Amino acid sequence: MMGGRAVLLLVISALFAQIGASDPLFHESFNESFDGSWIVSGKEEYKGVWKHAKSDGHEDYGLLVSEPARKYAIIKELDHPVILKDETVVLQFEVRLQNGLECGGAYIKYIRPQATGWNAKDFDNDTPYTIMFGPDKCGSTNKVHFILKHKNPKTGKYVEHHLKSPPSVPYDKLSHVYTAILKPDNEVRILVDGVEKSKANFLSADDFEPALIPSKTIPDPDDKKPEDWDERAKIPDPVAVKPDDWDEDAPMEIVDEEATKPEGWLDDEPEEIDDPEAAKPEDWDDEEDGEWEAPKMDNPKCEVAPGCGEWKKPMKDNPAYKGKWHAPLIDNPNYKGIWKPQEIPNPEYFELDKPDFDPIAAIGIEIWTMQDGILFDNILIADNEKVATSVREKTWKPKFDAEKEKQKAEEAAAGASEGLSEIQVIHSSGVFQTLCLTFLQ
Secondary structure, eight states, rough: OOOOHHHHHHHHHHHHHHTTTTSSSSOOOOOEEEEEEEEEEOOTTTTEEEEEEEEETTTOOEEEEOSSSSSEEEEEEEEEEEESSSEEEEEEEEEETTTOOOOEEEOEEEEOOOHHHHGGGGOOTOOOOOEEEEEEEEEEEEEEEEEEEETTTOOOOOOOOOOHHHHHOOOOOEEEEEEEETTTTTTTHHHHHEEEEEEEETTTTTTTSSSSSSSEEEEEOOOOOOOOOOOOOOOOTOOOOOTOOOTTTTTEEEEEEEEEOOOOOOOOSSSEETTTTOOOOOOOOHHHOOOOOOOEEEHHHHHHHSBBBOOOOEEEEEETOOOOOOOOOEEOBBBSSSSOOOOOEEETTOOOSSSOOOOOEEEEEEESSOOOOOEEEEEEEEEEHHHHHHHHIIIHHHHHHHHHHHHHHHHHHHHHHHHHHHHHHHHHHHHHHHHHHHEEE
């Protein structure tokens, strides 16, 4: 008998034949155990335990993050590297955040070919990748990453290029499917649940940070600002003099000599009095605690009077106040503008018609998360958008629709429960009022 994985592959292959699409380049359904197929990192820091588990409420299996506050790493080496140069390539996978996601990642790294002798057990955060794609949420970070690592042909160094406008991560506990479509015309489209959320061009400086193609020129690092370069647009007027009547010592405020004490002012009443209702505590010991004093309270007589205590004339703004004198500013005749180093040719600049992607040789999940219950499923690489759409409709959509209906039912039940509680409170209040009226009669 065939296992569930084999049956699913046959069904999907038949579906592809009907729509005229090719088989996926890679498809992991996790219908069968990942043991022996996926390799868990042997590095000490990755203590998180991966499990082959069902999605909550479904018979469908996935790859489960089973413990909170752990680092996880697992990798699957492909039978044949996937080339990302001349054809459409679609990267797609499902993630369900069954316990939500307050802080952690749920993304996938598409690993480039490693050096000879590399062991999958050594997979970790430093393992070089070609593309990193998927949800990441913590603090102010809330995005579906799309990061490309591209080799500069001039320097031989790899540089991370981040999509500038990534979509946000759906804030619920339902199954969601993330799709990145890489086109041969340099376009990349990001879909969430089959809906386009972002579109960019790999070679556009407006779409990736830093830009894939470096600027033609850079500031000369050896250029120095001349000592006589004046960047001050305005300077104090050197011929200005302080006016004779300018008094720098005049205070900002003076006593208002014209003020008079308000009628009814209580000169002999203090603003605070001892609290007449306060009493010394029974356990108060004058020798140890000192002489007991009643706490103070606002004098109630002062609340109805204009004021209490010694009256003093208020202060007012001093009309003669001018403050410290400064010479007025004038245009600087020696102003040369803000100095900038001269531009020189950028030694790292190169021209490119399309990105020189490294192939995808493996698929890795290397994350740190504070939440458990993250379930990965239906990881797909295809060279045809129809294939990705078919898998999405066949595997993800039924689960999502069922989860959505369940969510609606739970919300409706919760609303009905709240309404019933309000009716009970009103009913109880009515009974109480009836009892009161009977008693009064």
